[in-house]
Structures are given as C-alpha cells and as structure tokens.
Amino acid sequence: MSQQAPLTPFENALAGALGGVFSNAVIYPLDTVKTHIQADKNSKKEGEKVATGDEKRKGVKKQLGIVETLISIIRSKQGPTALYRGFGASMANTFIQQFAYFYWYTLVRSLYIRRILGVKEGAAALSTVMELTLGAIAAAFSQLFTTPVGVIATRQQIGSDGSGDNTFVGHIKEIYEHDGVTGFWRGLRPSLVLCINPAITYGVFERAKTVILAASGDQMTPGKSFVIGALSKTLATIVTFPYILSKVRLQTKNTPYLNAFEVLGHIFKEKGISGWYQGMHAQITKAVLSQALLFYFRDYFEIWTRQLLAFYGKKP
Template identity: 55%
Template sequence: MAQQEPLTPFGNALAGALGGVFSNAVIYPLDTVKTRIQADQGPKNDAKKKGQVTVRKGAGLLEGVMTIARSKEGVTGLYRGFGASMVNTFSTQFAYFYWYTVVRTLYVNRLATKGKGGVAQLSTAVELLLGAVAGGLAQIFTIPVSVIATRQQLGGPRSDEEDIVEKKQELAAANSPAQPTASAKAKSAAVTAGKSVAKVANPSDPDSFLGVAREILRDDGITGLWRGLKPSLVLTVNPAITYGVFERVKNIILAASDGKMTPAKSFLVGAVSKTLATLVTFPYILAKVRLQAKDTPYTGAIDVLQKVFKREGVIGWYKGCQSQVTKAVLAQALLFYFRDYFEVWTRKILYSAKKP
C-alpha cells in the first residue's frame, strides 16, 4: 500500500487540536480538582464567603472529585469552565502543532540546502529548542482563554450570604407601599434598566465565559487577560520536553523491536515523557495557576515561589504535583494512543472540505 503524504502544518495542527480536546474532555473533572489544589485559596472561612469548595490538603484526585460532587456545587461543579477549557485546549494545541510543524520543517529544509541531510535525526537539544519556540508563539495568542478557564474552575456557586441578601431584597420589594413615590419609581426603573443592560451584555451569568472576561477587563484591564504570561512562556519547555523525549524514546524502542509503533507503545512512551516534563516544570505550573486566580496577592512567578518557599519549603512548590502528573499523564497518553485515529479523522475532514 502506497505511503500517505505527510499532513500539512494546518493538518498536523488540526489533528493535534482534536486529540488534545478529546483527551482533556475525558479527564476534565481531574483537571478541575488539581487546579483548586494548586490554587490553595486560603482558609476555609474565606473560601466559604466566596461560595467556593475547598479540597483538603493532601487529598487525592478521587477524594477531591467526591468533595466537589457532594457539595452545593454538585457534579456540575466538576465541569466549571468546561467550554472555555476546551476552547483553550483546542486553540493551544492547534497553535502549538502548527508552529512546531512550521519551524521544524523550515529548520530541516535549511539543513538540506546546506548539504547536511534534511532526513537526519535532529538532536535532543534542537528538538527542545524548536518545541520551545513553537510553544512560545502559541502561548502569546492563546493565554487569554487560559486565564478565563482557570478563573471559572476556581469559582463556586453563590454563597449562602449572597442568597440571604437577595431574598431580603425581594421581601423588601414585595412589602413596599402600593403607591411608591416618584423618586422610588425612578430608582426602580433605573435598577431594572441596569439589569436589562447587564443581561444583554452577558446573556447568561457572571460566571460565564463572557462574564468572567468582562470582570477581568473591569478589574485588571486588558493586561489581566495575559496574566501569567511569563511563567507560561517558561512552561513552553514542558511540551518541548514531552515531545523531545517522546521522539527519543520512540526511536530507541523502534530500533530495539520490530520497527512498529503500536498504540500500546505510544501510550507507555507518552506517559513516561509527560511525567518527566511535569516533574521538571511543576513549580512554574503552580505559579501560573496562582497568578491567574482572582484577587491574587502575588506580583509574579518568582514572588509566588519565594512566598511559598518561605511558608512551606520546597515541598510547597510541589503541592498538587501528584494530581497534576496523573491528569497530565492520562491526557498525554490518551493523545499519543489515539493520535493515529485523529490523523485519519483529520484527513477525512480536509478531504470533505475540498469537495465542491
């Protein structure tokens, strides 16, 4: 059977994005739990005032899932920010795979024109550098969606205090005089008009994608959407390490076996490569999450690491690491396992798009 032509940068990007969305959708509740563990939003009393559910320190992913599911948030709390997260995953994966394919192809072609052999295996250092460049380009364009998704995951249902205040206001309105004064009428009309405008600007609720985006713009300005960009740029080495190690280990396995990369082998290599990448970069993953949280007391990634180290030592840098590794490894392993299927689906989508 004739070998299929390699996918274009757009095709590779689409295949990677589809794979990323699928794998992250499967384990999304775990992602919500690990984000809350990493955020460490303070004492339970403070969290209750914000209507948030805290996860016990040292809790595992399963306990975290059950804690949120049994709380006032319910099972839906495990899927807070799901839409934004999937958009973020798709856009990030698409941008990463697109730019990685572009920069890698340009580099290989440049080697070929210099007579160094374009088909030669690239060194691990080069693979990591190309991956970092691609990841940096991807992050610059996609981090606003990541900030919104993180804020949604860290949110919670309305607190009891807020519910009581609203009920008191409704009772006061119901018990008001039958013939309100002109000033009262004007005030009521103004409030009603204000609510109508708010609903038009935000058709659902303040915790929706647009609602959170508007809140960030109101509180932090346009730069708030790029909060955590610096640690995100540092974290571009994470996928670079992941794919760099994956390619190295894959080549070793292919050379030592029958030369065929089965889905089971892809799953195993993907798990190993992602675990290594996560362990190396986890402190900055923690810093990124805390910087993107609402009302964060930190000024930057270094500030996060310094304050956490002062309170908890090096162990504090790895708070929630087990949850992060479990979630990341499962997502990455699923992505590698089903990658061939995503390429098949991508070819079908591109073929259908070319039809008149």
C-alpha cells in the same frame, strides 16, 4: 499511513487539536480537581481539628488530596456539575493551544530541516537538544494566543464562590474592569518558562520513538505511543511543576501576587520546598493520562483529519 504524504502544518495542527480536546474532555473532572488543589481553594486549617498547639496558632493549612477535593467539589452548591465548570472555555483553550503548538512545531521543524540543514524532512534525525529547542519556540508562539482563554478557564474552574458572574462573558468583563487588557495575559511569563514542558515531552517522545524504531525495526503502535507518552509527560511535569503551580495562583481571582517569584517565595516561607509541589500527584495523573491518550489516538486523528479535509475537497 506510512505510504501517504506527510501532513501539512495545518493538517498536523488540526489532528493534534482534535486529539487534545478528546483526551482532555475524557478526564476533565480530574483537571478541575487538580486546579482546585493548586489554587489552594480546598485547604482546611489544622486548628479546626486540633484544640491546642502551634498549628492552631499559626493557622497552618492541610491540603486536601484528590479524593477529598473531589468530594468537596461534589458537595458544593452546584453538586457534581461543579466538576464541569469552565468546560467550554477549557476545551476552547485546549483546541487553540494544541492547534497553535502543533502548527508552529511542524512549521518550525520543517523550515529548520529544509532551509538550515538542506535535507529532505523524512531523512533528517534531529538531536534531542534541537528537538527541545524547536519545541520550546513553537510553544512560546502558541502561548501568546492561548493565555487569555486559559485565564478565563482557570477562573471558571475555581468558581466565584457565590459572588459574581461565573460565565465566560462574565469573567471577560471582570478581568477587563479590574486589570485591563493586560489581565488576560496574567501568568504569561511562567507560561513562557513552561514552554520547556511540551518541548521536553515531545523531544523525549521523538527521541525515544527513534531509538525504539531503530532497535526493533518495527512501526510504532498505539500501545508503544501510550507508554512513551506517559513517561515523557511525567518527566516534563516533575521538572516544571513549581512554575505550573505559580501560573495557576497568578491566574486566580483577586490574586495578591505580581509574579511567579513572589508566588514561590510566599509558598516557600509558608510550607518550604515541599509546598512548590502541592498537587503534583494530581497534575501528573491528569497530564500523563491526557498526553498518553493524545499520543495513543494521534494516528486515528490523523486518519480522521485526512478524511475530513478530503470530504471538503482539500488535499488528503
């Protein structure tokens, strides 16, 4: 692959989108569990276990863990199939999100190197700050297109609790009737803030890759990509998690919140700073596995993309 021409923005976007869908499809049940924990839908009151005490009077909730939430979802009316609620919408959101991100990232990065720096793309080594900046710009553009599908996917994963239409079309009608067109962009502001998440991930990945290649003089392997991808995503998730949590709460059905600061303020009063990291272990597990798998299989998807486009008579 090193002797082939670099992928165009479209080809890069297609390879990234296919890789994103594949990696997220593999771990989708974990994504459903993660969303339930962050939405606080499977909490139980300590008062149910304790006959007396402040916990019962205050109605303090105990958040279920990954395994407990998984069992709770499986025991629901839908059974194990509940783990795959919103699968179609989520995969569509993943494809659109990854395609848009990789397209804009490749395009913005190429334009910056050729037009601003005035050098050939292969000869340029960007600083970590610039990689983060370009990544954030690309992520911001992609969020404008992907937020509506993300809102629907989140609501489908959580479910309608036996009331309402939990289909893709059903949620479109419900969102439009209750919130109008702007309802499809609920959580856009925290999503824009979260643009630094992929920026940190890919910025750290590219920087670490450059350092490793310079030190070893060797090519990247799928194994190295997996490890670097996991570490990069873990760092990005820890930094941005409070806003990840607030975005999920804003996108749930009948949410009482108007903005991310209101969400975080309410959580802080109820549970303190630790509440801002509710479900972070599930988020990191899901995000790291998904991102590491994406980096691991990215080379293969680039090959498949070239072959697919060549099959349809496009330039390989």
